[in-house]
Each structure stands twice: as C-alpha cells, then as structure tokens.
Amino acid sequence: MFKRRIGPHPHEGDGNGSGAANSCPDIWELDSGDFAIIGTDQTAHLRPHLPSDAFLDPGEGIVVLPRQVLVKARESIPLE
Template identity: 85%
Template sequence: MFKKRIGPHPHAAEGNGSAGANSCPDIWELESGDFAIIGMEQTAALEPHLPSDAFLDPGEGIVVLPRHVLIKARESIPLE
C-alpha cells in the first residue's frame, strides 16, 4: 500500500526535522498513485473558516502539513 516517502525522513537532523519527541508530519506515495499525508488533524478548528466554494464530504477531514515539510518534499513530488 505505501510505496515511497516523498521528501526527507521526518527525523532528519537538518533544519526542521523532528527529534522524535515532536510530531512527525510526513508525505507518502501510495501504490495507487495517490498520496497519504501524516499531519495535525484540524477539521474542527478550520472547517468553520473554509472558503464558500470549499466543502468537506463525509469521511473527509482537514490535515495541516507544516510548510517546511512540503517545501523539502517539492523535488521528490512526481510530475505525472
């Protein structure tokens, strides 16, 4: 199911990596080609502030991924 990590390991010592005591946000490519995000679940706090053209369907939630995680993963994100 999980194919490969996108970006550096969350415990990488460089920059904003987790030391193991903090949360470990992560991005994974799945065998299906979709992506799984490990981040802070923030649906209750953020859903009331969604723009008027954004909706959550049943089973969906809002996960916050720290900016540095996505920036470090940028070069590893497949283009197709």
C-alpha cells in the same frame, strides 16, 4: 500500500516541521499513485473558516502539514 516517502525522513536535519520524536509530519506515495499525508488533524478548528466554495464530505478532514515539509519534498514529488 505505502510505496515511498516523498521528501526527507521527518527527523532528518533541522526545520522539517518535526519538533519531537512523536511529531512526524510526512508525505507518502501510495501504490495507487495517490498521496497520504501525516499531519495534525485541524478539521474542527478550520471547518468554520472554509471558503464558500470548499466542502468537506463525510470521511474527509483537514490535515495541516508544516510548510517546510512540503517545501523540502518539492523535488521528490512526481510530475506525472
């Protein structure tokens, strides 16, 4: 199911958004070609602030990924 990590390991180097051993924001490509995000669930906090044209369906949530994680993963994200 999990095909490959997108970007560096969460504990590799400094400033990857992982402050401790139990905080591991991460991006994974799945066998299906979709992506799985490991981050902080901020649904309850951010739902009331969604723009009027954004919606959460049942089963969906808002996951926050530290900026630095996505920036470091940029070169590993497939274009197609």
